[in-house]
Amino acid sequence: MxxxxxxxxxxxxxxxxxxxxxxxxxxxxxxxxxxxxxxxxxxxxxxxxxxxxxxxxxxxxxxxxxxxxxxxxxxxxxxxxxxxxxxxxxxxxxxxxxxxxxxxxxxxxxxxxxxxLLGEYYAGAARGFDDVVMMTLGTGVGGAAMINGRLLHGKHFQAGCLGGHLGVNYRGRVCTCGNVGCLESEASTWALPAICTATPGFEESVLRHAPKLDFQTVFAASAEGDECAIRVGDTCVEAWAAGCVTMIHAYDPEVVVVGGGTMRAAEQILPALGAHISRCAWTPWGKVKVRAAKLGSxxxxxxxxxxxxxxxxxxxxx
Ligand SMILES: [Zn+2]
CATH class of the missing domain: 3.30.420.40 (ATPase, nucleotide binding domain)
Incomplete structure (x- = not known):
């Protein structure tokens, strides 16, 4: 076709x-x-x-x-x-x-x-699975869910695709959607400047002088041992993991695929993300697979x- x-x-x-x-x-x-x-x-x-x-x-x-x-x-x-x-x-x-x-x-x-999600299901990291959750980490955070080989839509077409607006901190930052403490407002590229400046050690961090604050910059500084960048990276991975666990509890997938531009730092994100999900998700049938998207943009x-x-x-x- x-x-x-x-x-x-x-x-x-x-x-x-x-x-x-x-x-x-x-x-x-x-x-x-x-x-x-x-x-x-x-x-x-x-x-x-x-x-x-x-x-x-x-x-x-x-x-x-x-x-x-x-x-x-x-x-x-x-x-x-x-x-x-x-x-x-x-x-x-x-x-x-x-x-x-x-x-x-x-x-x-x-x-x-x-x-x-459909692309990864057909030709990427979710090939062979009919129950899939996708989370895309980028400027914002996207979500999607497939149950038994069918995309979830819901009555008003919102089901599964508000992954970025799952509440992960009910006392958190106000989000663009009107909610408080959404995954997007706690851990996305658009929220990153506010996250970094509010993190202890920012004044002494290389992030303070970075021409552009994105997750590539944060994870590069974190690999060099910058304490503020390590804190920002750890906090954001915890927020993404909390979002993934909520998606798992809501949609019962076999595999969670994590994609988006932020996953260029997959080596620094995926192990901690997988460990947090494994520790926190209630899935008595077994362990949900957590995979990096294969197909990129x-x-x-x-x-x-x-x-x-x-x-x-x-x-x-x-
Ligand atoms: Zn929101």
């Missing part, structure tokens, strides 16, 4: 021609900071030329366009539901109509953590074919 894929994230838009579990062609566009808050149509149109070329390359065999979006979506209607202050005009956009008019293709819309794009396969199976059941 050949499918076109688009992945619209917080700071980039990527597109690809995907054939089964391989990316035939891909192109990525960095979004200018000013474009990130509004005008989704302009962002969606950015990869249009590349998509048209990929569509003509795939000929009549292209089954459609799988669109991954970094917010809550209604996959049945092909509409963006909520963006938490990002891409505010997205709700006005009829993406299905856009894809038909601009590319003559049927569009399937899905949340980007769900398509990342291609996971959502590689979720395109299983998304279409599952959809056609649902159509066949109607």
């Amino acid at each position: 050949k499918v076109l894929a688009v992945d619209l994230g917080g700071s980039h838009v990527a597109c690809a021609l995907v054939e089964d579990d391989s990316i035939v062609k891909s192109e990525s566009f960095q979004l200018p900071p000013a474009a990130r808050m509004s005008d989704v149509l302009a962002l969606v149109e950015q990869p249009l030329l590349a998509l048209r070329e990929m569509a003509s390359h795939s000929g009549a065999e292209c089954s459609g366009l799988a669109f991954s979006f970094c917010g809550l979506v209604n996959p049945l209607a092909g509409r963006i539901v909520s963006t938490n202050g990002k891409y505010d005009d997205g709700r006005e956009l009829d993406l299905g109509k856009w894809a038909l008019e601009r590319l003559s293709l049927r569009l399937l819309l899905e949340n980007d953590a769900r398509t990342a 291609a996971a959502s794009l590689l979720g395109a074919v299983p998304l279409f396969r599952m959809n056609s199976q649902m159509d066949a059941r109607k």
